[in-house]
Amino acid sequence: MDLDSFSVNDSTAHRALLATGTGIWKWCLVERCEHWHASLRKALEPCFSIPISDTPSLFSLLHPRSAQLLRDSLTQIERNDESIDLTLDLECSASHGTQLRLQAGIDPQDRRQVWAVCHVAKNSVGAELERDTSLDVFASIIDCAVDAIISKSVDGTIRTWNTGAEHLFGYRAEEVIGKPITLLIPPDRLNEEEDILRRIWRGERVLNFESIRRRKDGTDVNVSLTISPIKNQAGVIIGASKVVRNITEQVKTEAKLRESEERFRILFESSPTAILLSNDRAEYIDANPAYEQISGYTAEELYGKTAIDLGTLPPDSDFQTHAMEQLNATGRLDNIEVTGPTKYGNLITVLFSTREIEVAGRREFLTVLLDISERVRAEAALRKSEERLAEAQRIAHLGDWSWNTLTDEIHWSDEVYRIFGHEPKSFTPRFRHEFIQAVHAEDQTRVASAMFESLENKERFSIEHRIHQVDGTERFVRLVGQVTQDPAESAFVLLGTIQDITDLKNAEQQAMVLRNQVAHAGRIATMGEMAAGIAHELNQPLSAIELYAEGCQRALEMGVLSTEEQLSKLVEIASLADRCGEIIRRLRLFAMNRDSNWSPIDLTEVVKASIEFMGYELQKSQTRCVVQISEEPLLVSADSIELQQVFLNLIKNAIESQELSNPKDRRIEIIVKASTDKRISVIIRDNGCGMQPHQLARIFNPFYTTKSAGLGMGLKICQTIIRSLRGEIVCQSEPGVGTTFEIVLPVVRRRMK
Incomplete structure (x- = not known):
């Protein structure tokens, strides 16, 4: 703006402004622009080594910090409608130590404008500092101080530097005086200095401000800062004094203390083991979450209470008294087991140990508890x-x-x-x-x-x-x-x-005797039922013997039989007699009451013998027998007579089940095969009347029979014999279709023969 863009009509007032080094400055709040009176230029020109431009800006002539302070203060005037009184530093080197005092307020007739009176105080700071440092006694005290004591101007320039500052920062006085205080501040903390200066300009003190400053060797040091404004006799702030104390060891100690406290707190809070703190009156002071988890009580609920107060111990219990006596005597309790109720009434058993500790000169007790309820x-x-x-x-x-x-x-x-x-x-x-x-x-x-x-x-x-x-x-x-x-x-x-197993062995022997007796009875009963067939088998060779004998007799009487023919007939008679003897031997062996005699036998031979034994019954009943038997021997460990009894019983039942069937349809199928490398299977299948499900479920029960005559022991004896051989017998039957029995026995390996 032009220097004379506004005027002061009173010439006397104008001369007074010039004489006192005072000028008038106006700020427009709407256009955000400034207007100078000629008196302001006259007042400021002596402070600068170069002429002030025709369109000057007061902000450009001020130190950057002072310019920012002025902007902030104008904003404050606009918001709060307040007057301001500022002491500002000029920027140019010729103005070194010169300040501008600016007092401003809003125009009451036009609130869009701010009027300011600016007074130049030439060399005021330098004069004040020189007068201060000339005081020898005061300077001696400052120089002997252990702490660093530094003074600076309002623009942050270092003015004084004591011995304590040399020891702390490593700089000699001549190396730093006249240098900016930012020399000692790490780059990431420069904003702290700006905030401190703003507070100093407002006349505030900064007490015990903890921060970090940088030494000459580049290392950082923890410091505590106390900063006070320095004022001249007129009360104008001309600088600041700063007391800097090295608190590095204090910070380290405090950090270690905090770390230790944090570790203890983390351990206390996160420990899975319950922890209690109590005083020398057995009153609880603190408890961790683990204790709350097992007892139900929070630390707040526990505070100031004893175990008796909580009901953990009965009122007449001497336990607490004895425990405190032992703690007072020895300072410890080890592995004490106690049972008591939780907050919710359920009983728990804990194992605890207690140690006496000292905290801030007080006796306290730390107790560690382990919930052993599950273990108990x-x-x-x-x-x-x-x-x-x-x-x-x-x-x-x-x-x-x-x-x-x-x-x-x-x-x-x-x-x-x-x-x-x-x-x-x-x-x-x-x-x-x-x-x-x-x-x-x-x-x-x-x-x-x-x-x-x-x-x-x-x-x-x-x-x-x-x-x-x-x-x-x-x-x-x-x-x-x-x-x-x-x-x-x-x-x-x-x-x-x-x-x-003595009793078991005796019982087994008795059971074996009874089983043999029952099996023998079954065989006798079978022989009785097969009497006609047995008689038929004997009748055939006996009839042949009779015919041969009568023929020989007649031929001898007639004299027509030669010696060779006589011998031939006698051989035939002897052969038929042997056949009769074999039949009788087999019958005696089958009917004999004897103990079981297990040995490796060929199962196929036993089946064939059984079919041959039942030959007459098959022929008489007109039942066709279809046999599929392995050509190779199939060895099992068993008693051949007992196995033959099983097969005879099953074949006889198959014949009887087809009595009402058409003779053309009567058929029995017998299959003997190796089912696996360790098992042999014998299948006896008929196409008789079959059985109902309720009959099938009971066929192996003792004394159960579907026949009009019989004891109902045949199939039970078969099951007992097969199970004694570690085998299985199963039955499938369908009414009108037929019945199938399958016997599975463990095989005997050939090398055991």
Whole structure:
């Protein structure tokens, strides 16, 4: 704008402005522009080494910080309708130490304008600082201070620098005086200085401001700053004093303390173990979340209360008193187990330890608690389970054992001691002494071989043998074991069970006698039912013998039979007699009451013999028998007479089921084959009347029969015999279609023949 764009009419006032170095300046709030009075230019020209331009800007003549302060203050006037009183630094080198005091306010007649009176105070700062530093006593105090004491002008230029500042920053006074204070400030903290200067210009003090400053060697130092404005006699701010204290060690200590506190807090809050803090009156101070989780109480609910207050301990309990007495005496409690209610009333068991600690001179106690409720319940359940197991072993006469092959020691359960006739836990048995010597002499080699083979092959074994109890009583036992490795001793351990099966053996023998008797009765009954067929089989060779004998007699009487012909007829008679003898031998063997005699036999031969035995019945009933039998021998371990009894019974039932069928349709199919490499299958199928489902479900029940006559024991005897051979017998039947029986037996390998 033009210098005379506005005028002051009073010439006396104009001269007064010039005489006092005062000028008038106007700011338009709407156009955001400034207007100068000629008096302002006259006042400012002596401060600059170059002429002021014809269109000057007051902002360009001010130090950047002062220019920003002026802009902020004008904005404040516009918003708050307030007057301002500012002390501003001029920018040019010729104005060094010269300030401009600007007092401004809004024009009451035109609120779009701000009027300002500007007064130039030449060399005021330099004069004030020179006067201050001339005070020798004050300077000596500052120089001897441990802290760095620095003064600066309002534009941030360093004016004074004490010995403490040299030690702290590494700069000598002559290296920094006249330099900007930003020399000591890291680039990322320059905004702090701007904020500090704005506060100083407003006349504020900055107390104990913690920040970072930079030394001459480039390293950073933690400092605490106390900054106060410096005013001249007129109360105008001409600079600032700064006390800088090195707090690096303090910051490190505080950081370590905070880190330690944070670690403790994290440990306290995140620990899965419950932690309690209490005072010397047993009142709770704090608790972590883990304690809240097991007890239900929050730290706030616990504060100031004792275990008795919470009901964790009964009011008349001496436990708390005794615990505090021990803590006072020893400062610690270790592994104390106690049971009490939670907030919600359920009982829990905890294991706790307590230590006395000192916090800020106070005695406190830190308690660590572990919820062992599950363990206690598990231990109780284990004890009960062990009691039940011991009782079950006693009832079943079954005990467990383990043999450490490295030490030769054997662990016996109580029942094993009783099985061998000893008092439980009366001694520690060893394999080569108390165990193997108790085994029957005839079984010792077999038992030892089974156990050592198990150790060698790492396979399970099971063996039945005899033992002698201490009093000489002989008992039968079943010994079962398998191998495992003890990781603690790197030794193999054989462990298993031993059961007294004497009663079972006796029962099996009795059952075998009864089974043989029943089977014998069944065979006798079968022979009775087949009496006609047996008679027919004997009648044929006997009739032939009779005919041969009568023929020979007549020929001899007539003298027409030569010696050779006589011999031939006698041979035929002898052959027929042998046939009769074979039939009778088979009948006697079949009917004989004897014990089972298992041996490898060819199943195909047994089936063929059974079909031949039933030949007359098949012929008489006009039943066609279709046979599919393997040409190769199929070996099973069985008693041939018992198996023959099974096949005869099934073939006879198949014949009888077709009595009402048309003779042309009567048919039995018998198939013998190897079903797998370890099983042999015998199928006997008829196309008789079949059975209803409810009949099929009961056919193997004792004394159940679908016939008008019979005991109903035939199929039950068949099932008993097949199961004794570790085989299976199953039946499928459909009314009006027929019935199929399938017998599956384990095969005997050829090398065992």
